[in-house]
Amino acid sequence: MSAKIPVAVLAATGSVGQRFVSLLDGHPFFEVTALTASDRSVGRPYGEACRWLLAEPMPAWARGLTVLPTTPENLGVQIAFSALPADVAREVEPCFAQAGIWVCSNASAFRREEDVPLLLPEVNPEHIELLTFQQQRRGWSGGILTNPNCASTGLTVALKALQQSFGLKRVLVATLQAASGAGYPGVPSMDLLDNLVPYIPGEEEKLEWEARKMLGQFTPEGVRYDEVALSAQVNRVPVVDGHTACVWLETTQPASPEQAAAALRAYRAPALAADLPFTPRPPLLVREEADRPQPRLDRNSGGGMTTVVGRVRADALLGLRMVILSHNTIRGAAGGSIYNAELLVKTGRVKLPLSGAVSML
Numbered sequence: 001m002s003a004k005i006p007v008a009v010l011a012a013t014g015s016v017g018q019r020f021v022s023l024l025d026g027h028p029f030f031e032v033t034a035l036t037a038s039d040r041s042v043g044r045p046y047g048e049a050c051r052w053l054l055a056e057p058m059p060a061w062a063r064g065l066t067v068l069p070t071t072p073e074n075l076g077v078q079i080a081f082s083a084l085p086a087d088v089a090r091e092v093e094p095c096f097a098q099a100g101i102w103v104c105s106n107a108s109a110f111r112r113e114e115d116v117p118l119l120l121p122e123v124n125p126e127h128i129e130l131l132t133f134q135q136q137r138r139g140w141s142g143g144i145l146t147n148p149n150c151a152s153t154g155l156t157v158a159l160k161a162l163q164q165s166f167g168l169k170r171v172l173v174a175t176l177q178a179a180s181g182a183g184y185p186g187v188p189s190m191d192l193l194d195n196l197v198p199y200i201p202g203e204e205e206k207l208e209w210e211a212r213k214m215l216g217q218f219t220p221e222g223v224r225y226d227e228v229a230l231s232a233q234v235n236r237v238p239v240v241d242g243h244t245a246c247v248w249l250e251t252t253q254p255a256s257p258e259q260a261a262a263a264l265r266a267y268r269a270p271a272l273a274a275d276l277p278f279t280p281r282p283p284l285l286v287r288e289e290a291d292r293p294q295p296r297l298d299r300n301s302g303g304g305m306t307t308v309v310g311r312v313r314a315d316a317l318l319g320l321r322m323v324i325l326s327h328n329t330i331r332g333a334a335g336g337s338i339y340n341a342e343l344l345v346k347t348g349r350v351k352l353p354l355s356g357a358v359s360m361l
């Protein structure tokens with residue numbers, strides 16, 4: 001019997017799916033036993049069906065796995081990491097949950113439902129308890145838990161530290177989002193090279209409500225959204241990985257740049273999520289240099305799980321301004337889902353097969 005929990009990656013051939021395969025290689029809790037994708041790839045060896053885009057080599061165990069159809073039947077897994085397109089996720093993910101599988105989803109399809117946790121474990125791990133409400137309400141023996149849009153991720157981690165110390169009133173955000181956020185092949189190179197595209201469908205709306213749900217108060221029947229007012233403008237830029245956000249904000253209690261930087265630096269994940277393998281160490285890194293963070297230099301901080309903040313300074317209109325960077329396919333996608341799945345283990349919803357591994361928790 002394996003000492004690890006068998007897991008599947010749904011849409012394993014895509015940009016986020018590959019990150020899952022790479023990040024799950026050697027994970028202490030999880031062993032990938034199934035990879036799925038679309039009809040284009042089903043029946044082919046993963047090494048052949050997948051156009052591998054990462055610098056790290058494809059793990060040897062993945063290369064020979066036959067790509068399976070995206071259905072729960074006979075998968076034999078307890079957790080499915082979903083990198084499905086949102087329209088496919090809406091149809092398929094409930095079938096997995098009904099079949100007793102926990103779906104850790106990157107897709108936007110269920111994020112806004114009142115019984116579905118939208119999780120960043122270093123921000124709101126207690127929201128995972130919505131799964132009890134979800135199972136009762138939908139009669140599922142599994143469930144769906146989601147991570148936010150990749151651009152909401154770093155923003156929300158930084159906002160949480162400031163909300164906790166000073167309270168939040170108003171936030172303006174302008175993003176500079178990497179090409180990989182659009183999947184592969186994504187935006188045509190002729191549209192993006194020597195250019196910037198000031199529009200990403202649906203993204204501004206997500207930025208304006210997702211942080212409010214995650215910063216909100218948990219109740220057993222849903223989350224009371226935080227009342228902070230958010231306004232977002234998004235841009236796609238010719239960067240491969242790493243989303244940058246330029247942020248202006250007004251806190252409830254006045255805070256100097258030094259006090260804000262100290263609060264960001266001191267922030268730690270709540271105890272429930274503080275000691276898991278994918279816990280960002282540290283959750284927030286504050287850079288002092290005048291020209292940081294930069295995507296190429298800073299996106300891999302903390303293995304791509306740490307949110308990097310810089311240029312924390314006074315603002316004449318709202319009080320504070322800063323620049324926030326987060327790795328979109330690691331913290332903002334696959335790494336985030338893996339951290340969510342670790343929280344499933346930590347809260348006892350999924351059990352490690354052999355008790356020896358429990359000592360890691």
Ligand SMILES: NC(=O)c1ccc[n+]([C@@H]2O[C@H](COP(=O)([O-])OP(=O)(O)OC[C@H]3O[C@@H](n4cnc5c(N)ncnc54)[C@H](OP(=O)(O)O)[C@@H]3O)[C@@H](O)[C@H]2O)c1
Nearest residue numbers: 011013014015016037038041083084085150181183184333
């Ligand atoms: N990229 C990011 O930074 C990011 C961040 C957060 C969330 N997300 C979300 O994560 C999801 C995946 O994004 P991505 O960037 O990885 O996209 P992508 O590179 O375009 O990959 C799409 C994947 O979906 C599979 N697929 C398409 N139709 C399918 C079907 N009917 N049944 C099963 N599999 C199907 C494809 O399989 P084939 O190869 O077989 O066609 C491929 O594996 C999306 O919901 C996206 O919004 C992405």
